[in-house]
Amino acid sequence: xxxxxxxxxxxxxxxxxxxxxxxxxxxxxxxxxxxxxxxxxxxxxxxxxxxxxxxxxxxxxxxxxxxxxxxxxxxxxxxxxxxxxxxxxxxxxxxxxxxxxxxxxxxxxxxxxxx
Numbered sequence: 001x002x003x004x005x006x007x008x009x010x011x012x013x014x015x016x017x018x019x020x021x022x023x024x025x026x027x028x029x030x031x032x033x034x035x036x037x038x039x040x041x042x043x044x045x046x047x048x049x050x051x052x053x054x055x056x057x058x059x060x061x062x063x064x065x066x067x068x069x070x071x072x073x074x075x076x077x078x079x080x081x082x083x084x085x086x087x088x089x090x091x092x093x094x095x096x097x098x099x100x101x102x103x104x105x106x107x108x109x110x111x112x113x114x115x
Contacts, residue, residue, distance in 0.1 A: 017067040024063025028056050 089096050 016071045017064050020067025020070075021060045021064035024059040024066075025056055028059040
């Protein structure tokens, strides 16, 4: 995998990074339950998701980081593909004749109400 050039604009916070970070957090909780890392504290009513908060924060941050860079790489690949496609269309106009423009009335069938 090639590195993404520095000149590419920064991808803003998006849905993908949020989903990945929430997924990493939930994965950490499930791993704690499976591995029985649920530690009983002095207060027996303390929920298990407060145990190992530092690991939960680490996994959430890691999930956000991975999701951010996966989205950034995907946007780079799609932009590169689009640039190559438009360049091919520009160099070979005979393969892509302009379409005839139709009016809206030509597209829509006439309306006949059913009574």
